[in-house]
Amino acid sequence: MPSPLLELLNVSCSVESGNVLFDDVNVKVYEGDILVLQGKSGGGKSTLLKCIGHLIAHDGHIVYRGRTSLQVGIPLYRTKVLYVPQRPSLLPGNPADFLKHILNLSIHQAHLKETESDYRLVHKQAVEIAHEWGISQELWERNWTQLSGGEAQRLLLSVAVAIDTAEVLLLDEPTSALDPDSSLLVEQCLVDRINSGQSNLKALIWITHSSEQGRRIGTRFVYMSGAGVWCSGALVLWMVRHPFVTINLAISLGDEVLSKT
Numbered sequence: 001m002p003s004p005l006l007e008l009l010n011v012s013c014s015v016e017s018g019n020v021l022f023d024d025v026n027v028k029v030y031e032g033d034i035l036v037l038q039g040k041s042g043g044g045k046s047t048l049l050k051c052i053g054h055l056i057a058h059d060g061h062i063v064y065r066g067r068t069s070l071q072v073g074i075p076l077y078r079t080k081v082l083y084v085p086q087r088p089s090l091l092p093g094n095p096a097d098f099l100k101h102i103l104n105l106s107i108h109q110a111h112l113k114e115t116e117s118d119y120r121l122v123h124k125q126a127v128e129i130a131h132e133w134g135i136s137q138e139l140w141e142r143n144w145t146q147l148s149g150g151e152a153q154r155l156l157l158s159v160a161v162a163i164d165t166a167e168v169l170l171l172d173e174p175t176s177a178l179d180p181d182s183s184l185l186v187e188q189c190l191v192d193r194i195n196s197g198q199s200n201l202k203a204l205i206w207i208t209h210s211s212e213q214g215r216r217i218g219t220r221f222v223y224m225s226g227a228g229v230w231c232s233g234a235l236v237l238w239m240v241r242h243p244f245v246t247i248n249l250a251i252s253l254g255d256e257v258l259s260k261t
């Protein structure tokens with residue numbers, strides 16, 4: 001059995017009121033996995049994704065290639081396990097500025113050889129990826145506030161894919177603002193990148209409210225009900241209040257759990 005690329009060990013998170021959102025989450029993600037994260041609104045999916053991205057405080061450990069995120073170093077870890085928000089609603093400027101800003105961060109500078117030519121290469125790749133998804137070049141110079149939700153979503157995702165630092169992308173409803181055809185284009189491109197071996201990308205953790213999309217792309221599944229977390233595939237299972245009931249249910253129902261969401 002290969003070693004997991006990413007492993008969550010007893011990850012727990014509480015909100016400010018002290019309420020436990022999820023407790024003792026244990027999940028393994030292997031190269032080639034597309035882990036689909038589903039469940040009711042408010043069930044804690046985005047919060048779990050942000051914990052995995054080391055963007056909010058949590059208990060437990062996240063192990064990336066055998067080392068905890070703290071051992072890897074959080075800035076470097078965040079480039080390897082990269083959170084992509086649903087929408088870039090608060091970003092200033094335009095997508096081209098944003099890409100330049102990302103590449104100017106010291107964590108990226110350390111890996112770039114010739115800053116200007118690397119910027120041009122990454123920019124070219126981002127433009128090509130976004131173009132495949134139906135985004136014309138002039139939109140790169142348009143202010144984020146003047147882009148549609150679906151345009152902004154594809155531009156942000158194309159930046160995350162083009163910088164190609166991440167082995168795991170954490171995708172928070174990445175196609176929620178897209179029409180079905182555009183959504184399929186994005187899905188296919190990401191699945192191809194995982195399978196082709198031509199980029200650094202090795203796995204995705206993908207939140208979706210669409211059962212159809214989940215079935216199309218998923219290799220493993222996690223369902224967050226708000227009262228606990230059910231997994232299928234060869235994943236470890238747990239629940240906040242009734243661990244044994246949940247394990248038995250999940251083993252007997254497997255992926256059927258997902259078809260009822």
Ligand SMILES: Nc1ncnc2c1ncn2[C@@H]1O[C@H](COP(=O)(O)OP(=O)(O)OP(=O)(O)O)[C@@H](O)[C@H]1O
Binds near residue numbers: 040044048
């Ligand atoms: N900083 C916070 N302080 C207090 N409560 C919070 C905080 N962040 C999230 N919550 C609450 O935690 C719960 C889980 O939120 P989260 O965004 O993770 O859910 P979700 O499953 O992603 O929902 P959706 O499917 O609607 O996007 C919600 O009830 C939310 O209101």
